[in-house]
Amino acid sequence: MAVSIMLDAGHGGRDPGAVYKGRQEKDDALQMVLAVGEILENRGIDVQYTRTTDIYETPYQKAMKANEAGVDYFISIHRNSYPVDNAVSGVESLVYDLSGIKYEMAEDINDQLETIGFRNLGVKARPNLVVLKRTKMPAVLVELGFINSDTDNQIFDENFDAIALAIAEGILDTLMQRPDMDLDSEPEEMPGVTPETETEETEEEARYHIQAGAFRNPDNAQRLKDELIADEFPAFISHEGPYYKVLTGNFASVDKAADTEQALKRAGYQTVIVSE
Structure with missing residues (x-):
């Protein structure tokens, strides 16, 4: 089962939240939540939303x-x-408190946003x-720059995507x-590797690919494959169980795969190296 995330666009409807110069x-x-949700859906995440239009619900209802x-x-x-x-x-x-995966996720989000040009306030x-407080799952609230900061608004507008x-x-x-929290609810065995053979496999025998996505919907997998090919990364789809995995490369060592993985990350893809 894919990881599921509910995205919440703060405020809405009769509650505009903070206002600055008509903004x-x-x-x-809401604009940002919809954009983030599309990216996550394309990476195999089950995304739900508290709102997709300009409506009001209390924080408790959310x-x-x-x-x-x-x-x-x-x-x-x-x-x-x-x-x-x-x-x-x-x-x-x-976050509710500074512990657990919610804290790790909050730090990772801040670190990524810092690379765009925002100051990281922690x-x-x-x-x-x-x-x-009232959500039963790990929860993070992201304050995406100050709306009454012209500097932050410029960063937001010029670097939206x-x-x-x-x-x-x-x-x-x-x-x-x-490892227990990847795109599946349970750890995934690498293709072709079983507990009995894993310890016997040598670097020379192993082949490595870079996985850019895993989807239940084959159309989503095909879309990502076409995107990779358009960016000149040779890609193919491997159908394993309920998932259509989008892979690229065929490397004899992890080190060789790592170079291409870094190029993919620089191009904006979320990747992981897998072995066969």
Whole structure:
């Protein structure tokens, strides 16, 4: 089963959130959530949303929606604000407490956003926020720059697609670093490797590929394959069990695969090296 995430666009409807020069937090949050969700869906994540239009629900209703859906993670996107205009800038992420995978994910998201040009203000504990306190799954609230900072708004507007990708990669980086929390709910055996043969395999015998995605829907796999080929990365699809895996390369060693994997990451792909 794919990992499931509920994305929450902060505020909405009659609640605009923070406002600056006619700009409303609820609009920025919704646009970004939809962009992040599309990237995650294309990477095989089961994405649900608290809202996809300009409607209002209380934070408690949003938390209950996530609990009832039984998702694995809850990510809420907001814009920050400060009493004095243009006095503070940067991104920060909020979690219930500074522990566990939610904290790791918050740090990974911040690190990715820092590469776009935002100041990294760190991860902070906010145990009294309803969407962090009442959700039953790991939850992160991302404050995506200050809406009353012209600097942050310029970064947001000029790097919108890169920011969406950075948030998605921060989430995916956390999942891929946890062997029990990858795109499947259970650890996945590498193709062709069984517990009996794994210890006997040598570097010379192994072949390595780079996996860029795993999907239940073959159309999504084909879309990613076509995207890779358009970017001049030879790609193919391997159908294993319920998943269509998009792979590229055929390397004799991990070191050789790593060079190409770095090129893929620089091109914006979320990857992992697998062996056959």
